[in-house]
Amino acid sequence: MESSNSMNYLPMRYLPHTQQDIKEMLTVIGCKSLDDLFPTIPAEYRIKTEMCLPKPMTEWELNAHISELASKNASSYSNKVFIGAGSYPHHIPSIIPYLISRSEFMTAYTPYQPEISQGTLQGIYEFQTMITELLGTEVATASHYDCGTALAEALLIALRKKKNSKKVAVSSLVHPHHREIIRTYFEPAGYKMVELPATVDGTTDLSYFDEINKSSTGGIDDIAAIAVQSPNFFGCIEDIAQVKAVAESKKIMCITSFTEALAYGLLKKPGQLGADIVVGDGQSLGIAQSFGGPGLGIMTSSKQYVRDLPGRLVGRTKDRRGEDGFVLTLSTREQHIKREKASSNICSNNGLNAMIAGIYMAAVGKIGIRKIAQLNHDKAMFLKTKLEEAGFEIPFKAPFFNEFVVKAPEGFAAKREELKKKGIVAGLDISKYYPTKKFDQNGKSCGQELKNHYLFFATEVFSKDDIEMLAKEVK
Numbered sequence: 001m002e003s004s005n006s007m008n009y010l011p012m013r014y015l016p017h018t019q020q021d022i023k024e025m026l027t028v029i030g031c032k033s034l035d036d037l038f039p040t041i042p043a044e045y046r047i048k049t050e051m052c053l054p055k056p057m058t059e060w061e062l063n064a065h066i067s068e069l070a071s072k073n074a075s076s077y078s079n080k081v082f083i084g085a086g087s088y089p090h091h092i093p094s095i096i097p098y099l100i101s102r103s104e105f106m107t108a109y110t111p112y113q114p115e116i117s118q119g120t121l122q123g124i125y126e127f128q129t130m131i132t133e134l135l136g137t138e139v140a141t142a143s144h145y146d147c148g149t150a151l152a153e154a155l156l157i158a159l160r161k162k163k164n165s166k167k168v169a170v171s172s173l174v175h176p177h178h179r180e181i182i183r184t185y186f187e188p189a190g191y192k193m194v195e196l197p198a199t200v201d202g203t204t205d206l207s208y209f210d211e212i213n214k215s216s217t218g219g220i221d222d223i224a225a226i227a228v229q230s231p232n233f234f235g236c237i238e239d240i241a242q243v244k245a246v247a248e249s250k251k252i253m254c255i256t257s258f259t260e261a262l263a264y265g266l267l268k269k270p271g272q273l274g275a276d277i278v279v280g281d282g283q284s285l286g287i288a289q290s291f292g293g294p295g296l297g298i299m300t301s302s303k304q305y306v307r308d309l310p311g312r313l314v315g316r317t318k319d320r321r322g323e324d325g326f327v328l329t330l331s332t333r334e335q336h337i338k339r340e341k342a343s344s345n346i347c348s349n350n351g352l353n354a355m356i357a358g359i360y361m362a363a364v365g366k367i368g369i370r371k372i373a374q375l376n377h378d379k380a381m382f383l384k385t386k387l388e389e390a391g392f393e394i395p396f397k398a399p400f401f402n403e404f405v406v407k408a409p410e411g412f413a414a415k416r417e418e419l420k421k422k423g424i425v426a427g428l429d430i431s432k433y434y435p436t437k438k439f440d441q442n443g444k445s446c447g448q449e450l451k452n453h454y455l456f457f458a459t460e461v462f463s464k465d466d467i468e469m470l471a472k473e474v475k
Helices: 019-029 059-070 095-100 117-134 145-160 176-188 210-214 240-250 262-267 351-389 412-420 466-474
Strands: 139-144 165-172 191-198 223-227 254-258 277-281 297-301 314-320 326-329 403-407 452-457
Touching: 019 191, 095 351, 117 139, 117 262, 117 297, 117 314, 117 351, 117 452, 139 145, 145 165, 145 176, 145 254, 145 277, 145 297, 165 262, 176 191, 240 254, 254 262, 254 403, 254 466, 262 351, 297 403, 351 403, 351 452, 351 466, 452 466
Parallel strands: 165 191, 165 223, 223 254, 254 277
Antiparallel strands: 139 297, 277 297, 314 326, 403 452
């Protein structure tokens, strides 16, 4: 073992170049100063004063400073955050961080070379297999950013399949952020998203669909697909079979999305209910919230759309020795085929998160996912009951999974701000997402905002004491 004195002479990482180092390097390349390296930048755009930077810190001082900054964040580990809305805290089995941190798996690189990537390819293949079983579909890809981009890509598939169409009908109860992503995709391309309103029970008003198509230029032929989210942004469960029936009657595609993957541990599988394409976010399948990302975009469909799906599809075959081999197949991204024929230009790889989801589903198993889903629903029902006892109203009567909307009493907004100081975030104010949409019995907007309406949720991480403490505080 080296003496403590010798440790003073060991090199440290991340030391910047000294002035002597800089001088020697400039001499080698024939420059007098660092300014000589940037002749292409006009002088008026160069910084001529010292940069306003804090004083230098040692490595341990910097660690302490970063820890202090991090402590100001209200994480779900140190606080009780009763906000779901697309990102949910769940218990993550300890096997996941252990396995995923192994060098064999920890890579964001796309496994193009099968001869050296069999482990990664098999892991993604297993993920595809299990996710199709969870959702009742036939094929699945990996490597989408999140649910929002996967949904936009699914709608583009529908528009390509129905070449004369320029519009899609999307439920207003699809996550607001996802609808913004769709608009971002559509506007430059000349496509339009028509939003379907909600009914009084908190689900999508499908009867309004006929009215939209009667008044649309080009009639029914101008609509390529209908898309709903289930459970939707209000937490309510949509009738996917009814959505499929409407889609079939109009000869358009039925697309469904979800933000809470564990819901399908209890709910009927959307693929078996007739959905043509099912997209969603797999964050609940063992992926930490990480202050908003990254998540895992999921896209699955029936086999008839296998050649239309963007993303990476891993297939299984046999090698010359008759052993199983795994390869990327049917790649539809622009780096694989001609740009004009690509169905997507998203090229980054979420294979690591797909691997996490695969490990989670394998570790928990089919029975485990159902038990966790049941626990989520039961905790949410208990929370709903306690909030009702505390004076909150439940405006939407449709069944829900693990999140729901409440109408709070007057003065709750101020109380909610007080609770933040105690480490409790009591629901999400949804009025900013629906500023002029409170719906009457006929599903029409009556021009009132959803004032004092909040979205609450509960998962298995919340204890009975946590929920009762919240109810006591807000009563």
